[in-house]
Amino acid sequence: MALTGVLRPGHVALRVLNLETALHHYTKVLGLIETARDEKTKRVFLKAWDDFDHHTVVLREADRSGMDYMGWKVDSQATLKKLAADIENSGLCAGFEWIPAGEHPNTGERFRFTIPTGHSMELFAEKDYVGNGCGTDGPDVNPDPWPDGLQGIAPAHFDHCLLYGDDLEGVLKLFQEVLGFSLAEQVMAGPDGDFIIGAFLTCSNKAHDVAFIRQPVKDKFHHASFLLGSWEHVLRAADILSRTKTSIDIGPTRHGITRGETIYFFDPSGNRNEVFAGGYSHYPDKRTVTWTESELGAAIFYHDRKLNEAFLSVLT
Numbered sequence: 342m343a344l345t346g347v348l349r350p351g352h353v354a355l356r357v358l359n360l361e362t363a364l365h366h367y368t369k370v371l372g373l374i375e376t377a378r379d380e381k382t383k384r385v386f387l388k389a390w391d392d393f394d395h396h397t398v399v400l401r402e403a404d405r406s407g408m409d410y411m412g413w414k415v416d417s418q419a420t421l422k423k424l425a426a427d428i429e430n431s432g433l434c435a436g437f438e439w440i441p442a443g444e445h446p447n448t449g450e451r452f453r454f455t456i457p458t459g460h461s462m463e464l465f466a467e468k469d470y471v472g473n474g475c476g477t478d479g480p481d482v483n484p485d486p487w488p489d490g491l492q493g494i495a496p497a498h499f500d501h502c503l504l505y506g507d508d509l510e511g512v513l514k515l516f517q518e519v520l521g522f523s524l525a526e527q528v529m530a531g532p533d534g535d536f537i538i539g540a541f542l543t544c545s546n547k548a549h550d551v552a553f554i555r556q557p558v559k560d561k562f563h564h565a566s567f568l569l570g571s572w573e574h575v576l577r578a579a580d581i582l583s584r585t586k587t588s589i590d591i592g593p594t595r596h597g598i599t600r601g602e603t604i605y606f607f608d609p610s611g612n613r614n615e616v617f618a619g620g621y622s623h624y625p626d627k628r629t630v631t632w633t634e635s636e637l638g639a640a641i642f643y644h645d646r647k648l649n650e651a652f653l654s655v656l657t
Contacts, residue, residue: 344416346424346521347544350551351414351465352445353502353565354399356407356657357610360385363400366608370585371567371616372493373398376471377446386446389567390488391497394468395447398499398565406610407657408562410453410461411502411551413520413544414468418449421466424520425452433457433515442467456515458506459559493585494578496567496616503552505561505656509537512553516542525549525623526598530634539632539640541598548599548620561656564605564613571618572602578616582606591652595619597643598632605652612657 357363360383367373373387376396386396394414401409415421428434436455440463442448449467456462472480474488506512516522525548528539541549554563569575572593579593582604590613592604603617632640638647 344545346416346420347464348414348416349545350397350411350499350501351394351468352397352399352412353499354401354409354412355562355565355608355612356403356405356409357400357608357612358403358406359609360400360402362609363402366587367398367400368492370493370581370587371614372491372495379446388471389496389498390491391473392499393470393472395471396445396468399445405657406612407560408460408502408504408565408612410463411504412451412463412465415464415466418466421450421452421464424464427519428452428454428515431515431519433511433519436461447471457508457511458504458553460504460506461560494567494569494574494581494616496569498568500547500566500568500617501550501552502565503554503563505554505556505558505563507555507557507559509540509553509555513537513540513542516551520544522550523623523625523627524629525627526630526632528598528632528634528637528640534633538634539598543623546622546624548601548623558656562612563656564615566615566617569616569618575602575604575616575618579604590655591642591649594645595643597636597640598630610657611655613655 377386383402385400387398434454438453440451442450447469451463451465453463475484477483522542522544525543526541530536530538538555541552543550588607590605601617602619
């Protein structure tokens with residue numbers, strides 16, 4: 342499938358309460374790689390080992406935890422300008438702002454906007470390609486399967502976020518009609534089963550690149566997720582989390598939605614992380630998968646088929 346327009350999640354920017362404590366978690370336990378620091382703004386930039394752009398995670402020290410914004414890579418500067426205009430003209434968003442090149446290191450200009458659920462999103466077209474450290478004769482020449490020196494869980498990629506908000510209808514209109522995403526899976530409720538309470542959206546051939554759960558709130562963050570290679574790697578992640586006395590939320594288990602194999606845990610600031618494996622390939626002609634309210638337990642946690650209140654309600 343030829344990917345055009347919005348290509349993939351490009352970065353997530355998280356607020357943490359103590360930068361050094363957070364860095365230990367994200368580098369030594371989760372196993373991301375630090376690529377830059379900005380002492381003036383108390384930010385650190387990181388990437389997973391197989392993320393080939395300069396950074397995919399931004400940590401900022403603040404007095405409350407949560408997500409500042411999520412960034413999306415688009416295929417060209419021309420697409421960036423067109424989508425920025427389309428977003429402004431849609432009547433669905435607010436808070437438009439052009440962030441100059443260099444405000445993120447090694448990154449071009451970014452277009453930031455606030456979506457109907459209150460979350461900040463941004464688009465960008467340019468970020469330095471740094472590779473994954475696997476090439477023996479250059480960044481992409483004669484590569485090994487993985488680089489030396491990995492630490493902790495060591496996921497391959499930053500993969501997606503799950504966000505909570507009130508206006509799913511507005512979000513669906515924006516992401517599908519303006520940004521060109523597909524609705525891979527949905528959770529429906531109500532007496533007639535026609536009220537959407539969960540939306541899993543993809544701009545690629547993954548099961549989801551971002552997901553939204555309906556709640557009467559604005560701008561709430563549930564988790565940032567990172568990709569592992571197999572169910573065995575998820576189990577290994579659980580061992581590492583236990584050995585490091587990291588606060589585990591739930592898992593290892595499997596989702597019904599997306600079929601992903603998963604474990605959830607918290608950073609020291611209370612931001613939820615996920616590492617997962619599995620899932621399926623989504624193509625534009627694949628029909629949307631629907632989950633009904635009666636099977637919501639199995640949709641979220643397929644093995645025990647029941648809801649976990651803390652998992653649903655703890656947000657930053």
